[in-house]
Amino acid sequence: MTRVKNLDDLRKMRDQLQSKTNLRDKSEKPEDMVQIKVAMATCCIASGSRDTMNFFVDELEKRNIEAIVTQTGCMGYCYAEPTVEVTVPEKEPIIFGNVDTPKADEIIEKYIKGGEMVDGIIPVNYQKID
């Protein structure tokens, strides 16, 4: 059992533990950070969307990007699975198709970090209602 010796110790401990629970705080105000929705219907899972989602979650944390990754049902673009919707704060959501892990890496590095467009954008052909 770790005994906490002083305030610095406690702070270090908190910083290490935070990653286990901060998802609960982040989910309260998703609009302040990069939101990624990974489609996770049967066809998407079959095309590897769970690997894509895991990659996003783990890599965004490693690269210190405040983001929240959620899953959603079928987006309808079954020909281009896995599909993900990326919303950078104050920008319109963009949907990318065929997102495997290399593509996900490119989206993080180029679009999320640099604001550059990358190939694979699917034009949105529907409206969402809240």
Place this chain on the structure above:
Amino acid sequence: MAYKMHLLVCGGTGCQASESAALVENLKKELEEQQLDSFAQVVMTGCFGFCEKGPIVKIIPDNTFYTQVSPENAGVIVSEHVAKGRRVDYLLYKNPEDNTPIAESKNMNFYKKQIRIALRNCGIINPENIEEYIARDGYLALGKVFQELGAENTIQVLKDAGLRGRGGAGFPTAIKWELTRKNEADQKYVVCNADEGDPGAFMDRSILEGDPHAVIEAMAINGYCVGATKGLIYIRAEYPLAIQRLKIALNQARNYGLLGNDILGSGFDFDIELRYGAGAFVCGEETALIHSMEGFRGEPTLKPPYPAQSGYLNKPTNVNNVETLANVPVIINKGPEWFNQIGTEKSKGTKVFALAGKVNNVGLIEVPMGITLREVIFEIGGGIKNNKKFKAVQTGGPSGGCLTEKDLDISIDYENLIAAGSMMGSGGMIVMDEDDCMVDVAKYFLDFTVEESCGKCAPCRIGNKRLYELLDKITKGKGTKQDLEILQNLGGVIKDTSLCGLGQSSPNPVLSTMRNFEDEYHAHVHDHKCPSGVCKSLMTYEIIPDNCVGCTACVRVCPVGAITGNKKEVHLISAELCIKCGACMERCKFDAITVN
């Protein structure tokens, strides 16, 4: 690697009674079977407050709020929501206005106006895991007090914040701490008052069940500031879950070196013991509480001497309520200015209320001081059940008073409630509708105080009993005009002459209902009628001859044989034999029976 999804399941007493523990097990099993146990995590948390629709499951990060989830629903939640990201619509909360499902709690009226400070971790962390508390800045305030603030500055911070006691009277917390600090002694004590006795109030229990470390941390801060090395939590033995979680939390804190000797290298030693109460209302009064802890009868004694001078074992003792303590660590972490801007001029911060009675959303809410009763009852509470008309709201439990339609727009704080003839109390809030008889309500509260009076002083012991008898007489239709005068006088005398807060406030429900609903008392006394149809002795069941077809259904259902009449003849109810059970009225298909 961290989990990508968290399934928060309420583990409060209410939800556990609805099998939330089995739900947690089933969810874990399903995750394992569907090989998602490294992806999602099931966390048992404290109370979400929305007890009306428990058990609650909240799914992070998409914030989906499922209500009334049974253990059998675990499969569909995992296979649909966790695996495929599809919300299970039929488990979502339905907006009572138009029956549309609401997926996220922040869009529910129940949560929109709440600010959660004392309940900040309830429903978010696992109360049985100290690491989740530390991850959310737990024990940081304690470290700050040791290293940065020191005792006097900490008390100053609480003073600047304007924190007042949440247990009833609203005494400034910092002044209480300062008084105990100034009294020199070889041993001092800090006590946490978890003897929650108001009928219907359960905020202290929920805090202890949902976030026990917040109270432990605050007590250590309290001990350091007043110079006490021992803390005691006086808790009702009828709160087994809270006791269990406290014990786990205390052991964890000791193992992490956050209780015990030389905490965080400060040289300060502090530990906490639990003391169980037998559930007497009067033991919420601090002197009675101290006597009970000492092993004597739970009876109050005159103040002074105040506990700050001579309390537990005749040593200086600082008693604080659970909710008050739960506010302390946040105030230190976020600063007094942050706390100060919430609330009204004299009442800062938030207050937790246990909203109960005839409202649509029953539960535990934390709202900023200054919110109006109307907002609490009609927005957060979702209005009166079954579209009935609002009649009154009792705040402050049996010590408070009832407020009516005209008081709905006063903003809730300590002073305003007292000015309106009620009080904050510990935060019970019971809403009544047109079907409630106010004389009967007053009688109910008096019955409670008569039961709970310790019997030490005559005004409370004898006076309340006499008040109860008078009310009983009135509800039986035997009251006289003089009785009303006696009620009024006696109530005043009990208030003026009782020894402790219990007697000093026990006539409040009677006096406030007499003031606000004079006509109802008159109807009982002069017309021998109960306008709400509650007082059985004043009711008579009668048959409307025009409607009665003589089917004999009522004759057969009457348990005492009070109805006579042959087939196809108009029946008759004997007023003498009738016990007013209402069975005949329920059975009659022709609306031929009325109550007067």
